[in-house]
Amino acid sequence: MAVVEDKAIPPGELKATDRFGMTSKRAAGADERLASTGKLTQWLRRPEAGAAGGLLATIIIFALLPGAANLYSLQGSMTFLTLSAELGILATAAALLIIAGEFDLSVGSMVGFAGVVIGLTVKYWGLPLWGGIACAFAVAIFTGYLNGLIVVKTRLPSFIVTLATLYILRGLSIGITRAVTGRTQIPYILEGAPDPATAGIFNGHLLTGLFHWMGAQGWIATRSDGIPFVAGIPMSIVWWLGLTVLAGYVLTQTKYGNWIFATGGDLIAARNVGVPVDRVKISLFVYTACAATLLATIQVMEAGSADTTRGLLKEFEAIIAAVIGGVLLTGGYGTVYGVLFGALIFGLVQMGIFYTGIDTDWFKVFLGIVILMAVLVNNYIRLKALGRGGGK
Amino acid sequence: MTASAQMREPAMELRGVSVNFGSVRALQDIDIKVYPGEVHCLLGDNGAGKSTLIKVLSGVYRPSKGEILVDGKPVTFRSPRDAQELGVATVFQDLGMISLMSITRNFFLGREPTKSSLPFSRIDKERANTIARQAMADIGIDVRDPTQAVGTLSGGERQSVAIARAVHFGARVLILDEPTSALGVHQAAMVLKFIIEARMRGLAVIFISHNIHHAYPVGDTFTLLNRGRNRGTYAKSDISRDEVISIMSGGEDLKAVEAEIAGLLAQIGNRPPAAP
Numbered sequence: 001m002a003v004v005e006d007k008a009i010p011p012g013e014l015k016a017t018d019r020f021g022m023t024s025k026r027a028a029g030a031d032e033r034l035a036s037t038g039k040l041t042q043w044l045r046r047p048e049a050g051a052a053g054g055l056l057a058t059i060i061i062f063a064l065l066p067g068a069a070n071l072y073s074l075q076g077s078m079t080f081l082t083l084s085a086e087l088g089i090l091a092t093a094a095a096l097l098i099i100a101g102e103f104d105l106s107v108g109s110m111v112g113f114a115g116v117v118i119g120l121t122v123k124y125w126g127l128p129l130w131g132g133i134a135c136a137f138a139v140a141i142f143t144g145y146l147n148g149l150i151v152v153k154t155r156l157p158s159f160i161v162t163l164a165t166l167y168i169l170r171g172l173s174i175g176i177t178r179a180v181t182g183r184t185q186i187p188y189i190l191e192g193a194p195d196p197a198t199a200g201i202f203n204g205h206l207l208t209g210l211f212h213w214m215g216a217q218g219w220i221a222t223r224s225d226g227i228p229f230v231a232g233i234p235m236s237i238v239w240w241l242g243l244t245v246l247a248g249y250v251l252t253q254t255k256y257g258n259w260i261f262a263t264g265g266d267l268i269a270a271r272n273v274g275v276p277v278d279r280v281k282i283s284l285f286v287y288t289a290c291a292a293t294l295l296a297t298i299q300v301m302e303a304g305s306a307d308t309t310r311g312l313l314k315e316f317e318a319i320i321a322a323v324i325g326g327v328l329l330t331g332g333y334g335t336v337y338g339v340l341f342g343a344l345i346f347g348l349v350q351m352g353i354f355y356t357g358i359d360t361d362w363f364k365v366f367l368g369i370v371i372l373m374a375v376l377v378n379n380y381i382r383l384k385a386l387g388r389g390g391g392k
Numbered sequence: 393m394t395a396s397a398q399m400r401e402p403a404m405e406l407r408g409v410s411v412n413f414g415s416v417r418a419l420q421d422i423d424i425k426v427y428p429g430e431v432h433c434l435l436g437d438n439g440a441g442k443s444t445l446i447k448v449l450s451g452v453y454r455p456s457k458g459e460i461l462v463d464g465k466p467v468t469f470r471s472p473r474d475a476q477e478l479g480v481a482t483v484f485q486d487l488g489m490i491s492l493m494s495i496t497r498n499f500f501l502g503r504e505p506t507k508s509s510l511p512f513s514r515i516d517k518e519r520a521n522t523i524a525r526q527a528m529a530d531i532g533i534d535v536r537d538p539t540q541a542v543g544t545l546s547g548g549e550r551q552s553v554a555i556a557r558a559v560h561f562g563a564r565v566l567i568l569d570e571p572t573s574a575l576g577v578h579q580a581a582m583v584l585k586f587i588i589e590a591r592m593r594g595l596a597v598i599f600i601s602h603n604i605h606h607a608y609p610v611g612d613t614f615t616l617l618n619r620g621r622n623r624g625t626y627a628k629s630d631i632s633r634d635e636v637i638s639i640m641s642g643g644e645d646l647k648a649v650e651a652e653i654a655g656l657l658a659q660i661g662n663r664p665p666a667a668p
Contacts, residue, residue: 249512250512253514253515253517254506254512254513254514254515255504255506255513255515256512258493258497258500258501258504258515259501259502261490261492261493261497262490262493262497262501262502265490265491265492265493266488266489266490266491268488269488269489269490270490270501270502271471271472272450272452272472272482272484272488273472273473273476273488273501273502273503274471274472274473274476274502274503275501275502328492332490332492332493333492
């Protein structure tokens with residue numbers, strides 16, 4: 001960062017009174033610089049600006065392509081929203097951790113492992129559903145804590161530490177499941193569970209009454225028996241939006257949120273002013289593992305089965321959604337609302353390509369291009385935020 | 393000034409402090425007393441142990457030997473936070489500012505004012521912005537928008553935010569590590585003015601600087617460090633500007649270097665520069 005030089009006056013020519021009477025001049029200079037901030041710049045300074053623009057562009061592109069009617073129908077919308085929700089639950093957690101300066105590559109494996117824990121405890125230990133879910137969250141808290149502890153104690157890159165966890169958890173999922181059941185899937189978990197109502201918290205629908213009424217009015221499509229195709233708003237979407245709002249509140253409104261930014265922005269500086277950076281990081285590793293477990297619970301309750309391969313590559317998709325959403329990979333900058341847009345773009349593109357009839361093999365090509373564009377836009381916005389650039 | 397200060401109890405004192413890094417003795421047997429209402433300059437060439445000493449004073453390093461006293465009581469700093477809680481605040485050379493965060497967020501980092509005591513209660517942003525703006529105005533910087541990123545500020549303004557923060561949060565000992573080294577003339581003047589203001593408020597200021605034009609006018613006491621040892625503490629009346637300059641620049645060593653360069657220039661004076 002270049003130091004702004006004022007009109008050079010040799011120090012020798014300055015009297016003490018002159019030297020200390022200059023504040024008004026300095027203040028005037030500061031004002032001039034501030035005045036140059038335009039409305040557009042202010043809007044662009046918002047880290048979610050790029051993602052919002054990207055989402056708008058994606059919506060328009062798919063509206064112009066064939067299959068738009070199906071994609072944007074109520075049913076089509078719910079499908080891509082559900083996809084976005086499942087990714088968004090992970091991506092919001094990943095985003096907070098990235099803002100704090102770390103990665104968690106083990107979330108995908110955690111999704112698989114948590115599902116296995118629920119499946120085994122319910123089917124083979126005879127626990128009620130809530131008991132199985134509680135066990136899965138206990139395992140998640142332990143795993144997240146361990147990830148965080150290893151990262152802050154050894155100061156190894158979290159990339160490597162959680163890459164190890166990725167393999168360990170996936171291996172444990174497959175190994176334990178095969179050892180106990182002889183297969184890699186655990187089916188019929190909900191059958192015979194004493195508390196089927198618990199599942200409703202994760203696989204139910206909200207506003208079913210409203211959707212039923214809308215079906216009766218003929219406003220939305222119904223089956224022959226009068227039940228609408230879309231029974232309500234899936235709980236996964238409710239969880240996603242709820243967690244996004246909560247995470248957004250914590251990040252921007254609370255002291256802990258301030259610490260998350262500071263931890264990722266400048267670790268040493270944050271520690272020097274007394275921010276408990278280790279606790280911040282560990283707690284966020286616990287959060288990412290718990291978010292993975294929430295997703296696993298939703299999937300297990302919806303499918304009624306656990307599969308050791310669930311959550312494969314989800315860790316990267318979560319990071320991608322966060323980056324598309326304007327979160328800086330180097331930490332210290334980002335917003336969860338941007339991540340909401342990022343997850344929406346992801347879900348929309350995935351379903352959109354399906355509905356347009358384009359070979360879905362091309363999804364990944366498109367995804368790669370989107371990632372590259374997102375990173376370029378992010379970089380541009382960050383430079384805007386800092387004026388001409390510079391800083392960290 | 394210094395004479396009356398000596399009557400009082402030092403705000404901070406080091407007694408026989410040594411710091412070893414493996415076999416390297418970075419500091420040996422350092423005694424320093426810093427009094428309220430005094431600007432105490434730490435002088436020394438590179439490698440004299442200034443940085444290590446600052447880190448001991450601010451709680452980053454713990455001394456291998458010796459003790460630290462604050463208000464006459466022995467203390468142990470386990471972290472910079474411990475030191476801050478006892479009123480010892482340090483403005484590091486890299487400022488400890490996070491460029492992507494706003495002025496207000498930086499100002500209150502670690503001490504955010506909240507509206508209630510619940511773990512996830514809101515930061516009182518309105519109050520935080522008002523206080524930050526006021527604290528900056530007190531030192532002559534008109535911050536119209538305290539929500540702008542610190543990265544958009546100039547070096548002098550950032551330095552001022554850091555000092556304003558330390559003073560606002562009740563520092564009684566203010567440690568400034570090369571606060572004027574990267575600044576232009578006006579900005580350095582602004583920071584020096586603020587050092588004097590801090591002194592008048594009764595703070596003990598420890599001022600580390602390479603620049604004699606900055607250190608000598610504001611300093612009351614000068615401690616000279618050389619190769620990890622304290623070479624003496626002098627009141628301003630006991631040491632002249634020239635003596636300080638000579639010590640800071642390495643004294644006679646510099647004359648030897650000058651003579652060597654002069655000799656070298658005389659030797660090559662008649663030859664044209666070598667072709668690239």
